[in-house]
Amino acid sequence: MNIPFVPADPSNYYPGRGGNSIKYIVMHYTANDGDTDEGNAHYFQGAGRRASAHYFVDEDSVTQSVRDNDAAWHCGGALESSHHPLRGICMNRNSLGVEMCSDIVGGKYTITPQTVDRAVELVKYLMAKYGIDVDHVVRHYDVTGKLCPEPWVRDESLWRKFKARLTAPVEPEPKKEDKVVEKKNVMLNGKTYTCECITRDEVNYIKMRSLEQAGFTVSYDAVRKLPSITAPQCRTFVPNGDETVQQAVDMLQESAGLESKTIDYLLRYQWGEDLVKKLAKAVK
Numbered sequence: 001m002n003i004p005f006v007p008a009d010p011s012n013y014y015p016g017r018g019g020n021s022i023k024y025i026v027m028h029y030t031a032n033d034g035d036t037d038e039g040n041a042h043y044f045q046g047a048g049r050r051a052s053a054h055y056f057v058d059e060d061s062v063t064q065s066v067r068d069n070d071a072a073w074h075c076g077g078a079l080e081s082s083h084h085p086l087r088g089i090c091m092n093r094n095s096l097g098v099e100m101c102s103d104i105v106g107g108k109y110t111i112t113p114q115t116v117d118r119a120v121e122l123v124k125y126l127m128a129k130y131g132i133d134v135d136h137v138v139r140h141y142d143v144t145g146k147l148c149p150e151p152w153v154r155d156e157s158l159w160r161k162f163k164a165r166l167t168a169p170v171e172p173e174p175k176k177e178d179k180v181v182e183k184k185n186v187m188l189n190g191k192t193y194t195c196e197c198i199t200r201d202e203v204n205y206i207k208m209r210s211l212e213q214a215g216f217t218v219s220y221d222a223v224r225k226l227p228s229i230t231a232p233q234c235r236t237f238v239p240n241g242d243e244t245v246q247q248a249v250d251m252l253q254e255s256a257g258l259e260s261k262t263i264d265y266l267l268r269y270q271w272g273e274d275l276v277k278k279l280a281k282a283v284k
Helices: 037-043 113-130 140-144 150-154 156-167 208-214 243-256 260-268 272-283
Strands: 024-029 055-057 062-064 095-100 103-105 108-110 137-139 184-188 191-195 197-200 203-206 217-221 226-230
Touching: 024 113, 024 140, 024 150, 037 055, 037 062, 055 113, 095 113, 108 150, 113 156, 137 140, 137 156, 150 156, 184 208, 191 208, 203 208, 208 217, 208 226, 243 260, 243 272, 260 272
Parallel strands: 024 095, 024 137, 055 095
Antiparallel strands: 055 062, 103 108, 184 191, 197 203, 217 226
């Protein structure tokens, strides 16, 4: 992730981790109304705040305030309730602190779905980076008993849903499949052929290999590294001739390679149609 860094004042965190590795990610909320990640990060640039977090998250972005290899002051302090199962286990020196921006709606704190989305993205990234399993993603509430993040303490289902998203497989974006429709009759050089077509955005595309039946040469130019299509000799039509004459003309063009102007010359002969049929029979 490309996360901007706005450094907190050095008086607000411990430099280094005292030899401890990162084992936990602790989730918090800012307990503000309509704040932003950037605003919080700039606030902690001031000296003497006596608190800090590694990351601040809002609806559309994330800002880092303390480097991962330094210990932010985010989950220490006095116990605030009887719920503190990770007291003395999860500490500032072995954890990362993630603060989610909040809003007040109807007199209650809330964390918007968009902010939760950004938090999921960030936490999954940090889990992968440091090899942290989902059981080591905890709330501030689980460490000191503080009602933080308050919406996730008040409604445990929100916390469970967040945790579930951290291990849910990433759903691939739906692939826009090419759909091979029924074989369609297509007129190529005046003659009808049955071709396989692909439909995309209500436009039909003929498969290149289908052109071969109409005399096109389909190949691959290894020098230019491009597919190659060579058109057949153009078909000569017999406007007033019967089908047998047209078939004879097609035979002469395909088998003998006669050009259109040669066919036209033969057909202008007094007995041209008979002549063309005899020639076609001879080369068949």
